[in-house]
Amino acid sequence: MKKISFTRDDVEVVSKKSGYDGYFDLNTYTFRHRQFAGGWSTEIHREVFERGHAVGVLPYDPVTDQVVLIEQFRAGAYASLESPWYSDKASPWLYEAVAGIIDEGENPEDVAYRESIEETGLTLTDLIPVSHYLVSPGGTSESVFVFIGRTDVAKLGGLHGVPHEGEDIRPFSAPLNDAYDAISNGLINNGMTIIALQWLMLNKDKVLTKWS
Numbered sequence: 001m002k003k004i005s006f007t008r009d010d011v012e013v014v015s016k017k018s019g020y021d022g023y024f025d026l027n028t029y030t031f032r033h034r035q036f037a038g039g040w041s042t043e044i045h046r047e048v049f050e051r052g053h054a055v056g057v058l059p060y061d062p063v064t065d066q067v068v069l070i071e072q073f074r075a076g077a078y079a080s081l082e083s084p085w086y087s088d089k090a091s092p093w094l095y096e097a098v099a100g101i102i103d104e105g106e107n108p109e110d111v112a113y114r115e116s117i118e119e120t121g122l123t124l125t126d127l128i129p130v131s132h133y134l135v136s137p138g139g140t141s142e143s144v145f146v147f148i149g150r151t152d153v154a155k156l157g158g159l160h161g162v163p164h165e166g167e168d169i170r171p172f173s174a175p176l177n178d179a180y181d182a183i184s185n186g187l188i189n190n191g192m193t194i195i196a197l198q199w200l201m202l203n204k205d206k207v208l209t210k211w212s
Helices: 075-080 108-120 176-184 191-210
Strands: 011-021 025-033 044-050 054-061 066-073 093-096 098-101 126-134 143-150 170-175
Touching: 054 108, 054 191, 066 075, 066 108, 066 176, 066 191, 093 191, 098 108, 108 126, 108 143, 126 191, 143 191, 170 176, 176 191
Parallel strands: 054 143
Antiparallel strands: 011 025, 025 044, 054 066, 054 098, 066 093, 066 170, 126 143
């Protein structure tokens, strides 16, 4: 594929105003950018949801061929159920990979190791990078670093999370094939986890060779 046409230098930010500053931030940008036919666009106004950047890690036991997922309540999933595309049986409790926000001074690998302990009680002994992607670039600045992490599911147990943050997390293990099938039957329906599982299915031989 050819190089992308433009860079950040082809955008002029006229103004950036804070609209909301709370658990998450909402800023209003006024900008213009270069166009494919030449010249510049008119001034464009966009609200951007800015919640920081995150890490997702799918713990995997290469000995038992099992992955570790977590189950937890998600406020955004609950709000989404107001739309007409969900049945009455749809749940705001999701099956997900381990995830967390990158704090100031941390790198993505630090977060993967930390969040695995916080959300599953499991220590990761190695990481394989999968992807760094934009969650919804039309409206949020958030990006996610995705990893596969090596672990031992025999040590899995208990409930986890940080109580003062309202976390109530149930980790569990599942055969990789079963977890992958859960994508097609709708039990796993969030992008981060789908990306990690699909990558692992496509690259399982490489992973097993590395971790043999």
